[in-house]
Amino acid sequence: MSQQLAGKSALVTGASRGIGAAIARRLAADGAAVAITHSNSAEAAQQVVADITASGGRALALRSDAGDPDQVRAATARTVAEFGGLDILVNNAATVATGLLDELSLAEFDRALSINVRGPLVAIQEASKHLPEGGRIINIGTSMVEHNPFTGKVAYVTTKSALAGLTRSAARDLASRRITVNNVQPGAINTDLNPADGPKSTVLNAKIPLGHFGTAEQIASLVAHIASPEADYITGATLNVDGGYAT
Helix, strand or coil: CCCHHHHHEEEEEECCCCHHHHHHHHHHHHCCCCEEECCCCCHHHHHHHHHHCCCCEEEEEEEEECHHHHHHHHHHHHHHHHHHCCCCCEEECCCCEEECCCCCHHHEEEEHHHHHHHHHHHHHHHHHCCCCCCCEEECCCCCCCCCCCCCEEEHHHHHHHHHHHHHHHHHHHHHHHHHEEEEECCEEEEEECCCCCCCCCHHHHHHCCCCCCCCCEHHHHHHHHHHHHHHHCCCEEEEEECCCCCC
16 A cells, blocks of 8 residues: 555544444555544444554544534544644444334434534534645445435435535535545445345345445545545545446
8 A cells, every 4th residue: 555645644433343444444554543433332443443553553443423513523622632633534424314204203313414414514614623725524425315226214315415415515615725525425335234145235236237235445445545635636526436326
């Protein structure tokens, strides 16, 4: 791996496993010091930190509920204090709220909003106080906002659609400081929560033009590119990584 992020620091929310963990490991492999947050997976988060430090990197695990603004602000402040600054924010923490439209409670919907929309908003507001010119903000959405074949995804798809709108608006507001804001939308990705051989895989593979699930490392690769100096002319973009699922 090149050290194109050497000297940079990053905060990746919801990074104790799956896509978030892969992003944290990749940013660290590219040279960044990485803080990761988790809400209730301390052991898994510490394993990600151990993996990074064992490879010669620098990492920190923080307990933080993305739905609690005070905890989001505290995690950002701790990252800045630990690493002496912040260059990259990756908003990965999310809840995959499920429930049919007529069964979805307002409490469930509000919880999804607080984690999937308000959490990234607060993180962006707080991070932007510290990001230097040329800083990077990367949100992790879902290509289901463009094509969703499943029922029971009202809260999830609605909130991730709002995240795409937040990305575009924040990109314009922060452009004068050359801070880029982009949205990466994974499709079917092989993780412990959505395994490539799981119950939904047959249905999904039939709808994916490339015919198979992607990997968390493929998402991390794109995030690392967007975070790099080579991507300083990409902002306000929504980029699908889904094997053509949303086409």
